[in-house]
Amino acid sequence: MKKIAILSMTIVLSLFLACQEDTFMEDSQVEYAPPSELEYMDMIGAREGQRIISFPPAVETGGLIPVFEIVKVKDGSGNVLGDDQMAFISIENPEVEILVEEETGEDVTAVNYKNAGRITVADGNLLTIDTYSFDIKVTTYPTEGAKGLETVFEDGFKLAVGPVLVNNLNYMPKTQNLLLDGSKETSKPSLGKSANTDVIFELGTHADIFTIDATTGIITLKEGAAIEEGTYYPQVNVINTISEEVVIFQGESFLTIIVSAEPVEIPLKTFKFFYPTMEAENTMYGYRKIVTEAGAVADNKTWIQSGACPLAADDRPDEAAGAKSVFTNIVIGGESLPHESWVVMNSQNLEDYSFGYDLSAIFWMKNQYVEYMTDGRTPTDLEVYVSSDFASSVEDATWEKINMKLKCEINNSGTIIDGTPYPGDQKGDDPDGRKDTGANADAKWVKCTLDLSPYKELSNFTLAFKFASYFEGSISGDTGRGGRYYISDVHMQATELPQE
DSSP states (O other): OEEOOOOOHHHHHHHHHHHHHHHTOSOTTOOOOOOEEEEOOOEEEEETTSOEEOOOOEEEOTTOOOEEEEEEEEOTTSOBOOHHHHTTEEEOOOEEEEEEOTTTOOEEEEEEOTTTTOEEEOTTOOOOSEEEEEEEEEEEOSSTTSOOEEEEEEEEEEEEEEOOOOOOOBOSSSEEEEETTSOOOOOOOBOOSSSOOOEEEEESSOTTTEEEOTTTOOEEEOTTOOOOSEEEOOOEEEEETTTOOEEEEOSTTTOEEEEESSOOOOOOOEEEEEOOOOOSSSGGGTEEEEEEEOTTOOGGGSSEEEEOOGGGGGGOOGGGTTOEEEEEEOEETTEEOOOEEEEEEOOBOGGGGSSSEEEEEEEEEEEESOBOOTTSOOSEEEEEEEESSOSSOTTTSOEEEOGGGOEEEETTOSOEEESOOOSSOOOSOOTTSOOOGGGOOBTSOEEEEEEOGGGTTOSSBEEEEEEEEOOOSOBOGGGOBOOEEEEEEEEEEEEEOOOO
């Protein structure tokens, strides 16, 4: 099947007319009326700033192919939307498909009406909370060269945009301690970045022993109430004051309150929210590889699986029990050619953990068989990067190299060093000024930690590793050895901050 994308109104009309003449216009004397009876299903559940897609409408065209156009959109006060708001709004038209007839091999024109007239308001749009009316023009063309038959349907489609409701009410930490003397209160909860903040709070349960500030959501013990020590799971209702819609939160994973006479030490929880196994080469297992300069390394030998770092086993969660490391070795037949490739981890939305958590990214790395060039420099290194805009191409993304921002520990030594160790055995001349005989990580596993606090507002955070070569031509023996690099147990975790 060959499908023709609709690029302009001129192309659309010419295709429609040709199709009509071939398949619809058997009697050129037929009298056609302008389009009528346009019927959309009005939308009332849309949310501000979020993507909106209508259902396709029904319209009477007398068998002719309709062309849809949005003439204007008005808000609830009758004001016509400007170009900045309209830039997010579009309407679809029928698609013309060219099908190949199996018996004759000839092209046959067909029209796909599936999404004709469907209206889309793109994500991130500028529509505020209001009710909007769309004036829709529908045009048909009985014959080529004939004047189009058109009807403008005023208020043909109506859209009600409501507030974005709170879907993640965060009390941090999730377990909190209130004292019988009333000297402590819970933290103020976070509503999340996208939620509409015109809300009030109320208790759905335990109102006999707790009170909640309707404005802040802070919970305290009810003065004068007979309260017993124990563990409670109150229900909190969040009411949007614009739409009066209610969202209910309750349960141990939402908020646990321990009431006691004396302060209780509550262990802070750590969530490993991203712990890919890397057991196969695709994003299902947490990463993708991208080769930008193969050198002598075959594709199926680039970032291949091996045993996971044994030093990470105690901290590895059960769901990642099948974890593997990945490595690349660029010594082929005793020599090394320049090689560059990437391991790009799945992008993560750190906004979900921007309130009440310490965030960190952790991984293990190892270099092996790296031998210095004649001037003492390393021929290769494993560079580490982060990005806020990676989509699919490393060349098109903006990258920040973070090797020197990492806190690293060699072979569980207990000593933390700044930055990733220089590859190799640290001996000889040091033109790069990075060799340190006290931080020799040659053939040793290194645990690296990145503080994610500067990145916790990012909705598209990407961690990546680059096998980088710093030499030209080929090297072997006395002129250097490119060696291999391992990556294992890459993960990100969020640790609760203590109750203030």
